[in-house]
Amino acid sequence: MFDVVISGGLVLDGSGKARERLDVAVEGDRVVAIGHLGDAVAAQVLDASGLVVAPGFVDPHSHTDFSVHANRELHSTVRQGVTTEVVGNCGISNAPVTDLSLQGVEDRLRNYGYAGPASWRTFGDYLADVEDGGISHNLACLVGHSAVRAAVGVRGELPTPEELAAMEHHVEEAMDAGALGISTGLEFREGRLAHTGELLALAVVAGRHDGFYVSHIRNRDSAILEAVTEFLEINSLSGCHGQISHLNVRYDTGAPPDGWQRAVDLMDSARARAVDVQADTTPFQQGGGDMAGILPPWLLEEGPEHAASLLADPGVRERVKADTDRYWRFIHKGQWQRVRLEHSEQFCEFDGQTFPDIAAARGKEEWDCFFDILEAAGSKLEEVTMIGDLFTDEHLAEMIRHPLFSCGVDGWSSAAPKDNPSVMPSLICFSGQIRYLSVYVRERAVLSLEEMVRKMTSMPATRFGLKGRGRVVPGYFADLVVFDPETIGSESTFANPAVYPTGIAWVLVNGKVVVDHGVHSGARPGRVLRRSA
Numbered sequence: 099m100f101d102v103v104i105s106g107g108l109v110l111d112g113s114g115k116a117r118e119r120l121d122v123a124v125e126g127d128r129v130v131a132i133g134h135l136g137d138a139v140a141a142q143v144l145d146a147s148g149l150v151v152a153p154g155f156v157d158p159h160s161h162t163d164f165s166v167h168a169n170r171e172l173h174s175t176v177r178q179g180v181t182t183e184v185v186g187n188c189g190i191s192n193a194p195v196t197d198l199s200l201q202g203v204e205d206r207l208r209n210y211g212y213a214g215p216a217s218w219r220t221f222g223d224y225l226a227d228v229e230d231g232g233i234s235h236n237l238a239c240l241v242g243h244s245a246v247r248a249a250v251g252v253r254g255e256l257p258t259p260e261e262l263a264a265m266e267h268h269v270e271e272a273m274d275a276g277a278l279g280i281s282t283g284l285e286f287r288e289g290r291l292a293h294t295g296e297l298l299a300l301a302v303v304a305g306r307h308d309g310f311y312v313s314h315i316r317n318r319d320s321a322i323l324e325a326v327t328e329f330l331e332i333n334s335l336s337g338c339h340g341q342i343s344h345l346n347v348r349y350d351t352g353a354p355p356d357g358w359q360r361a362v363d364l365m366d367s368a369r370a371r372a373v374d375v376q377a378d379t380t381p382f383q384q385g386g387g388d389m390a391g392i393l394p395p396w397l398l399e400e401g402p403e404h405a406a407s408l409l410a411d412p413g414v415r416e417r418v419k420a421d422t423d424r425y426w427r428f429i430h431k432g433q434w435q436r437v438r439l440e441h442s443e444q445f446c447e448f449d450g451q452t453f454p455d456i457a458a459a460r461g462k463e464e465w466d467c468f469f470d471i472l473e474a475a476g477s478k479l480e481e482v483t484m485i486g487d488l489f490t491d492e493h494l495a496e497m498i499r500h501p502l503f504s505c506g507v508d509g510w511s512s513a514a515p516k517d518n519p520s521v522m523p524s525l526i527c528f529s530g531q532i533r534y535l536s537v538y539v540r541e542r543a544v545l546s547l548e549e550m551v552r553k554m555t556s557m558p559a560t561r562f563g564l565k566g567r568g569r570v571v572p573g574y575f576a577d578l579v580v581f582d583p584e585t586i587g588s589e590s591t592f593a594n595p596a597v598y599p600t601g602i603a604w605v606l607v608n609g610k611v612v613v614d615h616g617v618h619s620g621a622r623p624g625r626v627l628r629r630s631a
Contacts, residue, residue, distance in 0.1 A: 100140040101125050101609060107146030107580060112153040112556035112569040114548050122151055124576040127608040131572060144604055146580050152551050153568050154181025154577035155531050158378045158558035159343050159506035161185060163192055168211030169521045171618055172234040173513035177598045178531040179579030181607050184562055186240035187343060188314040189283030193224030194268045199248035209481045211520030222275030225626045232622030235607050238564060240281040240312055241272035243300060244288035255291050262299060269303040276628025278562055279310025279338060285391055285425050287398050298332050305337030309629065312341040319351035319427055326361045330368045333375055340375035344508055346497055348488045351427040365502060376561055378504040379497035381533040385488045385508065386440055386526060389472055390480045391425035394418060402479035409473040419465055426486050434464040438592065440483040441522050444474035450592045495544045504558040505534050514596040523596040529588035532599045536587045547583055564627055576609040
């Protein structure tokens with residue numbers, strides 16, 4: 099007798115081949131049979147007639163490590179059919195932790211709803227903590243360069259030889275513990291200070307373990323070609339597998355003509371030289387970011403709390419206004435209508451509103467509202483987030499179609515207030531995976547359903563070496579999603595983000611039903627997926 103049989107569904111096995119009406123049998127945590135199983139006996143039979151049966155979605159670029167300690171049921175992602183996420187991106191991870199970095203890690207966790215201590219110190223201890231508490235889908239983790247820098251206490255551009263050796267030790271420990279590789283966030287404070295040599299030295303450690311160098315590169319507008327060239331140099335010399343995170347170009351920010359295509363051409367040329375590099379994309383015109391990302395380095399030299407205190411000075415504010423031509427460069431141009439406040443503890447009544455609307459409500463100019471929010475954040479200045487209108491639909495379509503790009507979301511797992519009122523909600527978190535299927539397959543026909551599912555499942559799973567994931571074939575783990583391609587959709591909005599999707603019938607993780615027609619079972623069968631030796 100089987101544990102579960104999913105009967106009569108249209109199976110998309112994740113390879114890109116055409117759907118076929120078949121039954122899928124599960125025993126324990128594995129798919130054990132696929133075919134016309136007739137009257138197979140099972141403890142649980144799921145009638146998938148008229149529905150698609152696919153591998154669970156694998157998000158190659160997530161920040162769910164921000165929220166998992168407060169939201170171990172991973173409500174907003176698992177309800178979309180996500181069964182695995184790669185976290186620790188953009189240089190930000192919750193380990194390693196030392197006394198020098200503990201406050202920053204705990205501030206971030208508090209910002210995403212977790213009130214407990216960060217009791218771990220090593221990366222291995224962190225992975226064990228995540229696993230021991232139980233999670234509803236799988237997580238695979240990168241170690242963040244910024245986290246390593248903070249743990250060692252590096253300040254300024256150049257670490258001392260002793261500091262660099264300590265950083266290398268932390269990366270070594272993380273790789274030994276099962277990290278997939280190292281990530282960098284080179285548009286943010288810690289990352290943008292680091293020189294190429296420092297990044298290469300740490301990537302070499304990951305490369306010795308057959309790991310990844312994953313990067314939110316330094317620039318995706320005026321200097322995108324230089325940024326991609328730096329990435330490819332590190333990728334090539336370190337021996338790492340390379341992944342460029344959300345390789346896209348924000349419109350009206352000074353990118354060179356055909357900048358994105360020329361950047362992709364650089365990737366293609368590197369691949370022709372046997373450099374292993376791919377990229378990923380996101381499904382929204384909008385994207386999230388740190389408000390502090392546009393601030394000048396001189397303001398942040400003494401840390402976030404000191405920077406917040408300096409912003410009380412009108413003279414400092416005027417100086418900062420003139421020195422913000424970085425990160426989201428359209429802010430420097432005054433295009434405030436493209437920017438929304440995503441989350442601020444002190445100004446939560448304005449969460450989701452554009453800065454012109456905030457300015458009108460407060461009777462102040464946008465810049466002063468921006469600075470007031472950062473000043474009020476104090477030590478959490480670098481945790482205040484915003485949403486920007488970043489990309490055109492045409493650009494999103496060309497990224498989604500490109501054969502080197504996996505499909506990710508760049509969000510985190512959240513929850514509706516009735517399930518967990520403490521976790522920060524966002525439109526991106528509740529509808530990212532759904533948008534690929536409802537908008538870019540059903541509405542705009544950018545890709546076929548078969549090809550989109552492949553780019554959401556087997557492609558990222560294979561890319562990151564997640565063995566036994568991303569396909570519906572006997573012997574693979576039973577990470578499965580059953581959905582209606584005609585009704586799958588989302589009513590999540592900026593004003594009301596915390597709305598779960600429609601059209602998802604069942605989600606299984608490691609053979610256990612976690613979601614049944616929108617109802618979360620409370621099960622936590624997910625695992626921490628460590629890098630295979």
